Amino acid sequence: MALPQFQAAPQFEEYVNATDLSAAVAALADGQGTPVAGGTDLWVQKELPGAVAGDRLVNIKNVPELKGIAAADGRIRIGALVTMTEILGDGRLKDAAPILAIAADRFASVQIRNAATIGGNVANASPAADMMPPLLCADAAVELAREEGGAISTREVTLSEFFTGPGRSVRESNELVAAVIVPIQPGRYAGFCKSGPRPALEIARVSMAITGEAAGGKLTNPRIAFGAVAPTPIRCTQTEALIDGKPLDDELIARALETMDGEISPIADHRASEWYRRHLARTYLEQELRHVRDG
Ligand SMILES: Cc1cc2nc3c(=O)[nH]c(=O)nc-3n(C[C@H](O)[C@H](O)[C@H](O)COP(=O)(O)OP(=O)(O)OC[C@H]3O[C@@H](n4cnc5c(N)ncnc54)[C@H](O)[C@@H]3O)c2cc1C
Structure with missing residues (x-):
C-alpha cells in the first residue's frame, strides 16, 4: 500500500531573537521573516504549503513594546503578545469589553491559553479564530508596525476591514501586528456561543458573539458577529440594523434569523x-x- 506523501517541514535558515520593536520590524523588512509568538499555530501549520512567510524565524516573544494592556483616551491597547490567560485576568478589560474575557474563557486549555497570544490569533486570520467575533463586536482596530526609512511606522486598520480571505489579511509580509485596540464600552450585554465536539479545546464549528445595550426587551446599538460561517470572521450588519432598539417579539426574532441566514x-x-x-x-x-x- 502506498504511503501518504508528506511535505518535509521547512527548515528555517536564520533565527532572530528580537529584543525590541526596532529589531523585530528590521528583521521583517525584506518580507522574508516569519514571526513567532506563542507558537501554538505556527508549529502546527509550518508544514502546510504557504504557512511560512519566509525562511527567517523572528522570535518576537521578548519585545517589550508588544506586551501589556494599557488604557488611554477612552481606548484600551492590548499588546500583540498579551495571552488569553492575561485577557481573562485583566479587570479593566472585563469592565471595558467583557465579551473578550467571556470568549477567552472558552479558548482551548489552560496550557494553550498561557501561550496563545491575541496578536497570533489576529495574524493567523483563521475564519474560525475564537477571539475575532468578540473583537468585531467590540469595534476593535489592529495596529500594524513596520520599518520605514530606518524608523518604525505604524498604521491602524479596523478589524472589519482587516481580513480578506481564509488565512489572508491586509497585513503586508513586512508588518507586525503590534496591538489590538478596543474602545471602552462598559455595561454592554455580552453573549458568546461556540460549538465544537468538546467545550473549549477545539476549533469552532460555529462561534457567535453578540453585544449591545440591553433594556426593556430591546438591544440597542447591537453588534452580531460570527466565526466559521464565511471565508472570514463576519459581522451581520443587516441583522443588527433590523433589530436595533426594537422590541424583540417572536416575529422580529424570526425575521432576524432569516436576515442573518442570508x-x-x-x-x-x-x-x-x-x-x-x-x-x-x-x-x-x-x-x-x-x-x-426575557432579561
Ligand atoms: C491544542 C490547540 C488548541 C487551540 N484552541 C484554540 C481555540 O480554542 N480557539 C482559537 O481561536 N484558536 C485555538 N488554537 C489556535 C492558536 O492557539 C491561536 O490561534 C493563538 O491565538 C495563536 O497565537 P500564537 O501566539 O500561538 O501564534 P503563533 O503560532 O506564534 O503564530 C501564528 C501565526 O501568526 C503569525 N504571527 C504571530 N504573532 C504575530 C504578530 N504579532 N504579528 C504578525 N504575525 C504574527 C505567525 O507568523 C504565524 O503565522 C489552538 C491551538 C492548539 C495547538
Missing part, C-alpha cells in the same frame, strides 16, 4: 455540513435574542 455563507467540511452550520448559527442567535428579551 448574510452568512458557510461551507461543508469534515467538521460540519453547511446545513448544520446554518442550524447552529440560527440556534445561537435565537437563544441570545430570547435571552435579551
Whole structure:
C-alpha cells in the first residue's frame, strides 16, 4: 500500500531573537521573516504549503513594546503578545469589553491559553479564530508596525476591514501586528456561543458573539458577529440594523434569523455540513435574542 506523501517541514535558515520593536520590524523588512509568538499555530501549520512567510524565524516573544494592556483616551491597547490567560485576568478589560474575557474563557486549555497570544490569533486570520467575533463586536482596530526609512511606522486598520480571505489579511509580509485596540464600552450585554465536539479545546464549528445595550426587551446599538460561517470572521450588519432598539417579539426574532441566514455563507467540511452550520448559527442567535428579551 502506498504511503501518504508528506511535505518535509521547512527548515528555517536564520533565527532572530528580537529584543525590541526596532529589531523585530528590521528583521521583517525584506518580507522574508516569519514571526513567532506563542507558537501554538505556527508549529502546527509550518508544514502546510504557504504557512511560512519566509525562511527567517523572528522570535518576537521578548519585545517589550508588544506586551501589556494599557488604557488611554477612552481606548484600551492590548499588546500583540498579551495571552488569553492575561485577557481573562485583566479587570479593566472585563469592565471595558467583557465579551473578550467571556470568549477567552472558552479558548482551548489552560496550557494553550498561557501561550496563545491575541496578536497570533489576529495574524493567523483563521475564519474560525475564537477571539475575532468578540473583537468585531467590540469595534476593535489592529495596529500594524513596520520599518520605514530606518524608523518604525505604524498604521491602524479596523478589524472589519482587516481580513480578506481564509488565512489572508491586509497585513503586508513586512508588518507586525503590534496591538489590538478596543474602545471602552462598559455595561454592554455580552453573549458568546461556540460549538465544537468538546467545550473549549477545539476549533469552532460555529462561534457567535453578540453585544449591545440591553433594556426593556430591546438591544440597542447591537453588534452580531460570527466565526466559521464565511471565508472570514463576519459581522451581520443587516441583522443588527433590523433589530436595533426594537422590541424583540417572536416575529422580529424570526425575521432576524432569516436576515442573518442570508448574510452568512458557510461551507461543508469534515467538521460540519453547511446545513448544520446554518442550524447552529440560527440556534445561537435565537437563544441570545430570547435571552435579551426575557432579561
Ligand atoms: C491544542 C490547540 C488548541 C487551540 N484552541 C484554540 C481555540 O480554542 N480557539 C482559537 O481561536 N484558536 C485555538 N488554537 C489556535 C492558536 O492557539 C491561536 O490561534 C493563538 O491565538 C495563536 O497565537 P500564537 O501566539 O500561538 O501564534 P503563533 O503560532 O506564534 O503564530 C501564528 C501565526 O501568526 C503569525 N504571527 C504571530 N504573532 C504575530 C504578530 N504579532 N504579528 C504578525 N504575525 C504574527 C505567525 O507568523 C504565524 O503565522 C489552538 C491551538 C492548539 C495547538
